[in-house]
Amino acid sequence: MSIDRLARREIQALKPYQAAIQVSDTIRMNANEAPWTSSGNEFRRPLNRYPEIRPQRLRKALAGFYKCSPDRLLVTRGTSEAIDLLVRIFCRAGVDNIVTTAPTFSMYRHYADVQGAATREIETSGHNGFAVDVDALLDACDSETRLIFICSPNNPTGNLIPRDALVTLLERRGDNSAIVVDEAYIEFAAQSSAVELLEKHDNLIVLRTLSKALAYAGARCGSVMAPPAVIDMLDAVQAPYALATPVVECVEDALQADSLREAEQWVAKIVVERERLIAALKRFPSVRRVWPSAANFFLVEVDEAEALLRQCKANKILLRHFGGALPDCVRISVGTPSQNDLLLKSFAALHGDRDGR
Numbered sequence: 001m002s003i004d005r006l007a008r009r010e011i012q013a014l015k016p017y018q019a020a021i022q023v024s025d026t027i028r029m030n031a032n033e034a035p036w037t038s039s040g041n042e043f044r045r046p047l048n049r050y051p052e053i054r055p056q057r058l059r060k061a062l063a064g065f066y067k068c069s070p071d072r073l074l075v076t077r078g079t080s081e082a083i084d085l086l087v088r089i090f091c092r093a094g095v096d097n098i099v100t101t102a103p104t105f106s107m108y109r110h111y112a113d114v115q116g117a118a119t120r121e122i123e124t125s126g127h128n129g130f131a132v133d134v135d136a137l138l139d140a141c142d143s144e145t146r147l148i149f150i151c152s153p154n155n156p157t158g159n160l161i162p163r164d165a166l167v168t169l170l171e172r173r174g175d176n177s178a179i180v181v182d183e184a185y186i187e188f189a190a191q192s193s194a195v196e197l198l199e200k201h202d203n204l205i206v207l208r209t210l211s212k213a214l215a216y217a218g219a220r221c222g223s224v225m226a227p228p229a230v231i232d233m234l235d236a237v238q239a240p241y242a243l244a245t246p247v248v249e250c251v252e253d254a255l256q257a258d259s260l261r262e263a264e265q266w267v268a269k270i271v272v273e274r275e276r277l278i279a280a281l282k283r284f285p286s287v288r289r290v291w292p293s294a295a296n297f298f299l300v301e302v303d304e305a306e307a308l309l310r311q312c313k314a315n316k317i318l319l320r321h322f323g324g325a326l327p328d329c330v331r332i333s334v335g336t337p338s339q340n341d342l343l344l345k346s347f348a349a350l351h352g353d354r355d356g357r
């Protein structure tokens, strides 16, 4: 059985929305569009026309960038939309569940809640670097577990799932669930993407985004990569014309060689800064622990999280505090070298050293 058979029956039977056809060099009187273009229009494609139902050139460009075949990729409005679509196509309200780790990115649970699916979380611990226990994940699954979400590098802890653990999970769970690996931050890691496992493991789904390493969060562009039959179902559910013309054009630009080179240089700089910050913070007496990270952020445990947040806010720096299972922990996104220096000054000020030495 392939995992598309795990999807809701009505979705398996769903036909894609039939939008007005688009043929170049024709007079379009079939889509109730305006026949004129506003003079303020600065885009390569006219904004009076609907965009392509699915941006095929962009799909091919992203597939080339991520090294998968285009029929295995759907372009989405950020990874967030991909998570929503996956939960909607696979989970029956009040019946099915998703399994994930904790702490992790809260959107998996959020969209499961929206869909009326249950969320089962396997706790991980800072004592062993938040390592994912594959046996515990498998034990949490039952016949109604449609999706297993693995965030790697994990937000907010920064750790990766080792490749052999992922392969074990894929092999042992087989076609009973889809394993979704969210790689929003993989460009900052030394490990390669799980995309290279797609051909071999047809229960694998990989999420990537342009929001982090490419610095295009404002464009809202992500990719879901999965077996072609799953992509077809996602395609049938996603809103027609989901990607707006300005977004398509700016993402085409983001994928040009010079923009990619610039992004690569920034990623390398952020990784250097991440390690500099981690090393510097470990020297402050109020810093109890800093976990290693494979992302553009890291998690730090301090004596008084509230005091730190107040001090940083006074210096116009915002950090993320989660509370709950991470009461004294703060997640810090790596900034530019000068922003990071200001952060270090804020830590130093907490210790009465106003010069940040």
Ligand SMILES: Cc1ncc(COP(=O)(O)O)c(C=O)c1O
Binding pocket: 077, 078, 079, 080, 081, 105, 151, 154, 155, 182, 184, 208, 209, 210, 211, 217, 220, 221, 222
């Ligand atoms: C792990 C993870 N996945 C996905 C997302 C959402 O990314 P996008 O901007 O592509 O929707 C985030 C955003 O912070 C994230 O941390």
